[in-house]
Amino acid sequence: MNCESESSFLGKESYAALQNSSSPRSVKSTGRTQYHLNPQASYKVAILGAAGGIGQPLALLVKINLYDIANVKGVAADLSHCNTPAQVSDFTGPSELADCLKGVNVVVIPAGVPRKPGMTRDDLFNINASIVKTLVEAVADNCPEAFIHVISNPVNSTVPIAAEVLKQKGVYDPKKLFGVTTLDVVRANTFVAQKKNLRLIDVDVPVIGGHAGITILPLLSKTKPSVCFTDEEIHELTVRIQNAGTEVVEAKAGAGSATLSMAYAAARFVESSLRALDGDGDVYECAYVQSDVADLPFFASRIKLGKKGVEALISSDLQGLTEYEQKAVEALKAELKSSIEKGVGFAQKQSVAAA
Numbered sequence: 026m027n028c029e030s031e032s033s034f035l036g037k038e039s040y041a042a043l044q045n046s047s048s049p050r051s052v053k054s055t056g057r058t059q060y061h062l063n064p065q066a067s068y069k070v071a072i073l074g075a076a077g078g079i080g081q082p083l084a085l086l087v088k089i090n091l092y093d094i095a096n097v098k099g100v101a102a103d104l105s106h107c108n109t110p111a112q113v114s115d116f117t118g119p120s121e122l123a124d125c126l127k128g129v130n131v132v133v134i135p136a137g138v139p140r141k142p143g144m145t146r147d148d149l150f151n152i153n154a155s156i157v158k159t160l161v162e163a164v165a166d167n168c169p170e171a172f173i174h175v176i177s178n179p180v181n182s183t184v185p186i187a188a189e190v191l192k193q194k195g196v197y198d199p200k201k202l203f204g205v206t207t208l209d210v211v212r213a214n215t216f217v218a219q220k221k222n223l224r225l226i227d228v229d230v231p232v233i234g235g236h237a238g239i240t241i242l243p244l245l246s247k248t249k250p251s252v253c254f255t256d257e258e259i260h261e262l263t264v265r266i267q268n269a270g271t272e273v274v275e276a277k278a279g280a281g282s283a284t285l286s287m288a289y290a291a292a293r294f295v296e297s298s299l300r301a302l303d304g305d306g307d308v309y310e311c312a313y314v315q316s317d318v319a320d321l322p323f324f325a326s327r328i329k330l331g332k333k334g335v336e337a338l339i340s341s342d343l344q345g346l347t348e349y350e351q352k353a354v355e356a357l358k359a360e361l362k363s364s365i366e367k368g369v370g371f372a373q374k375q376s377v378a379a380a
């Protein structure tokens with residue numbers, strides 16, 4: 026089955042809700058409250074892992090091509106009754122993956138297993154590394170020009186795996202590969218607004234580094250609007266943001282990790298990507314990408330998104346850091362480096378084994 030969105034990727038109502046409840050800097054900095062995608066344009070988004078805890082609510086917000094190894098027909102049938110313009114199609118199993126990906130502009134990958142209490146994200150490596158590798162190979166074969174959003178954990182390693190796979194296939198464009206760290210920003214904005222009694226819509230905290238434990242580093246000194254924090258508040262907020270995923274894993278007590286907030290965050294990142302593809306010249310998000318801002322090959326920072334993907338890395342966020350933040354940047358480097366090397370090593374070994 027093939028599908029195409031008729032006008033915008035979200036139904037009018039979902040799109041408006043998302044616009045009103047998220048606060049990307051770009052929207053505020055231009056004084057705009059809403060960006061409308063070109064009604065003549067048509068974009069395709071595929072979700073790989075669409076039957077899962079993240080995939081289903083994400084599909085509600087971004088209903089387009091849904092793929093899973095599990096049956097995704099019911100999810101598609103259910104969503105198809107929403108009176109929103111985007112069409113939804115379902116694809117199940119490896120034999121339908123190529124059809125799902127043909128002509129797609131944005132591929133979102135939440136396929137893989139989630140954590141249970143007591144596990145680290147890295148404990149998911151053995152299962153999720155192969156899943157991401159296989160799916161990215163299919164992306165390389167069927168829609169090599171697409172923006173790729175990697176959600177599957179451990180993101181610090183799965184993104185380098187995806188990069189190696191794309192290199193092996195000869196189609197790597199570092200500007201189009203993203204580890205999705207939007208949830209870290211969403212959490213930082215929420216927790217800061219709560220703590221300081223600010224309007225949520227006004228708050229924007231850049232989060233840099235990676236997506237696990239101490240590699241998640243909110244730059245509270247760069248919060249917009251400018252806010253004064255005590256040292257205790259900075260430490261408490263930083264630790265809460267770093268452990269927020271674990272907070273949800275423990276509260277769910279074995280039933281998985283964050284799904285609804287992740288779907289919300291992923292929909293925001295998809296929306297930003299589509300706005301960029303559509304020609305909006307003012308789109309900024311944080312994401313984990315190939316980078317040169319911190320002596321590591323991959324690093325999360327604010328980026329400017331354009332039609333061709335990453336247009337600029339906003340390295341100025343790393344200047345003028347507080348002593349606390351500088352120490353935290355230095356402290357995260359060893360763990361992030363080792364996660365990157367683990368991902369690269371895995372992909373290279375697999376390639377040698379296959380040769």
Ligand SMILES: NC(=O)C1=CN([C@@H]2O[C@H](COP(=O)(O)OP(=O)(O)OC[C@H]3O[C@@H](n4cnc5c(N)ncnc54)[C@H](O)[C@@H]3O)[C@@H](O)[C@H]2O)C=CC1
Nearest residue numbers: 074076077078079093094095136137138139176177178287
């Ligand atoms: N980047 C981030 O901020 C976050 C990342 N995650 C990660 O997202 C991933 C998914 O989480 P959930 O949706 O809660 O898990 P889930 O288990 O509910 O769903 C995963 C889905 O992936 C599917 N799947 C497995 N192998 C596949 C394959 N080869 N091809 C296509 N689909 C496949 C499964 O059938 C399932 O429907 C986990 O690795 C989790 O750690 C979760 C929250 C936040």
Ligand SMILES: O=C([O-])CC(=O)C(=O)O
Nearest residue numbers: 140178269270271282283
């Ligand atoms: O904590 C997890 O395993 C899922 C995740 O990445 C998050 O919620 O940030």
